[in-house]
Amino acid sequence: xxxxxxxxxxxxxxxxxxxxxxxxxxxxxxxxxxxxxxxxxxxxxxxxxxxxxxxxxxxxxxxxxxxxxxxxxxxxxxxxxxxxxxxxxxxxxxxxxxxxxxxxxxxxxxx
Numbered sequence: 001x002x003x004x005x006x007x008x009x010x011x012x013x014x015x016x017x018x019x020x021x022x023x024x025x026x027x028x029x030x031x032x033x034x035x036x037x038x039x040x041x042x043x044x045x046x047x048x049x050x051x052x053x054x055x056x057x058x059x060x061x062x063x064x065x066x067x068x069x070x071x072x073x074x075x076x077x078x079x080x081x082x083x084x085x086x087x088x089x090x091x092x093x094x095x096x097x098x099x100x101x102x103x104x105x106x107x108x109x110x111x
Contacts, residue, residue: 001040001107001108001109002105002106002107002108003105003106003108004103004104004105004106005031005103005104006023006025006101006102006103006104007025007026007027007028007031007047007102007103007104008025008026008027008028008030008102009027009049009100009102010025010100010101010102010103011064011099011100011101012100013087013090013091013097013098013099013100014060014064014083014087014099016090017083017084017086017087017090018075018083019074019075019079019083020074020075022069022074023069028045028047028104031104031106032045032106035106035108036111039110039111040108040109040110040111041108041109041110041111042106042107042108043107043108043109044106044107045104045105045106045107046104046105047102047103047104047105048102048103049100049101049102050100050101050102050103051098051099051100051101052098052099052101053093053095053096053097053098053099054096054097054098054099055095055096055097056084056088056096056097057083057084057085057087057088057091057097058084059096060087060097060099061080061084
């Protein structure tokens with residue numbers, strides 16, 4: 001099987017300003033333990049980071065919402081606006097704001 005999924009430090013900037021996350025974040029070692037506990041042997045793995053720029057934190061929030069990974073609303077409108085204000089202030093880039101995305105790909109077989 002080949003799997004690819006988000007891993008730590010994905011969206012670390014957003015998580016610094018948001019009150020909570022609908023996702024349990026695991027680092028590379030944590031994911032490898034999960035595969036082992038599931039009875040799978042990891043043949044190959046790769047982690048890569050990408051810095052993506054958005055015009056504003058609102059564009060980032062809309063992108064996350066549009067992806068479907070946000071789950072049920074966890075923040076009220078006021079909390080969301082406050083988080084976006086902090087994001088725009090803290091993570092400003094030349095072209096807007098930046099966001100770190102981290103992915104891990106794993107090829108695994110039955111142990």
